[in-house]
Amino acid sequence: MTLELRTSQPAEPLLKARGLVKRYGRVTALDHADFDLYPGEILAVIGDNGAGKSSLIRALSGALVPDEGEISLNGERVAFRSPLEAQAAGIETVHQTLALSPSLSIADNMFLGRELRRPGVLGSVCRMLDRKAMQRIARDKLTELGLLTVQNINQRVETLSGGQRQGVAVARATAFGSRVVIMDEPTAALGVKESRRVLELILDVRRRGVAIVLISHNMPHVFEIADRIHIHRLGRRLTVIDPKTHSMSDAVSFMTGARTPIEMAA
Numbered sequence: 001m002t003l004e005l006r007t008s009q010p011a012e013p014l015l016k017a018r019g020l021v022k023r024y025g026r027v028t029a030l031d032h033a034d035f036d037l038y039p040g041e042i043l044a045v046i047g048d049n050g051a052g053k054s055s056l057i058r059a060l061s062g063a064l065v066p067d068e069g070e071i072s073l074n075g076e077r078v079a080f081r082s083p084l085e086a087q088a089a090g091i092e093t094v095h096q097t098l099a100l101s102p103s104l105s106i107a108d109n110m111f112l113g114r115e116l117r118r119p120g121v122l123g124s125v126c127r128m129l130d131r132k133a134m135q136r137i138a139r140d141k142l143t144e145l146g147l148l149t150v151q152n153i154n155q156r157v158e159t160l161s162g163g164q165r166q167g168v169a170v171a172r173a174t175a176f177g178s179r180v181v182i183m184d185e186p187t188a189a190l191g192v193k194e195s196r197r198v199l200e201l202i203l204d205v206r207r208r209g210v211a212i213v214l215i216s217h218n219m220p221h222v223f224e225i226a227d228r229i230h231i232h233r234l235g236r237r238l239t240v241i242d243p244k245t246h247s248m249s250d251a252v253s254f255m256t257g258a259r260t261p262i263e264m265a266a
């Protein structure tokens with residue numbers, strides 16, 4: 001049943017891009033790139049260095065305005081001018097750098113930039129923060145994701161392990177009703193055990209119905225958790241493969257140009 005859901009894609013992608021172009025002077029970072037993310041899937045995006053993966057992700061998350069092309073979310077055309085606009089539409093990005101403030105607490109980090117104010121005039125006029133509510137929601141969210149190995153929600157983020165920090169960033173990304181979470185190299189800086197925990201966390205997030213874009217150079221991780229693999233090459237989508245029917249060496253040879261996918265061979 002689950003397998004069938006994953007293999008037969010629904011007709012309409014949740015997030016879709018067609019013909020994205022981004023030029024930096026004489027460098028073409030995106031060369032008519034297409035992209036499709038279906039509801040509830042983990043889509044890995046892989047490609048050689050400089051293939052244009054970051055540019056693609058930046059265009060989808062509002063960090064870059066493409067020179068040409070169209071993006072649609074849930075069938076509606078969107079044109080994000082900033083990451084905040086993409087966030088408001090339900091697209092969150094967890095950057096490799098995590099963008100957390102080390103000296104702030106877990107709860108404060110989760111609400112960074114979208115702090116809750118106290119009800120009534122205390123909040124609207126005096127701008128007082130509703131710390132209790134923020135702590136409660138942060139705790140609930142981390143518990144929900146099975147991340148409450150951190151005992152104290154007021155603990156400073158700098159005292160957490162790499163995996164726990166990743167957890168806080170993911171909890172933040174999923175705490176605000178997001179429909180799409182883009183994760184940029186989430187396991188790159190982590191050890192074996194912590195990577196495992198983060199992979200489980202990504203699967204957990206998918207179980208909650210959030211679609212995930214996973215940018216990674218780690219082939220075993222990609223093949224372990226992705227439902228489909230988008231291969232990016234020379235600024236565009238070369239092909240999309242199913243990890244159940246293709247091997248890692250297929251993926252690498254397509255990525256590097258050593259082989260051409262069958263559907264493209266004339």
Ligand SMILES: Nc1ncnc2c1ncn2[C@@H]1O[C@H](COP(=O)(O)OP(=O)(O)OP(=O)(O)O)[C@@H](O)[C@H]1O
Pocket residue numbers: 024027028029047048049050051052053054055056
């Ligand atoms: N701000 C920029 N100014 C000039 N060139 C850029 C800029 N950003 C990206 N590029 C160029 O665009 C191309 C695609 O870069 P991009 O970072 O999107 O690739 P990538 O696949 O994410 O690479 P990597 O895996 O190495 O991070 C590269 O040739 C890069 O040098």
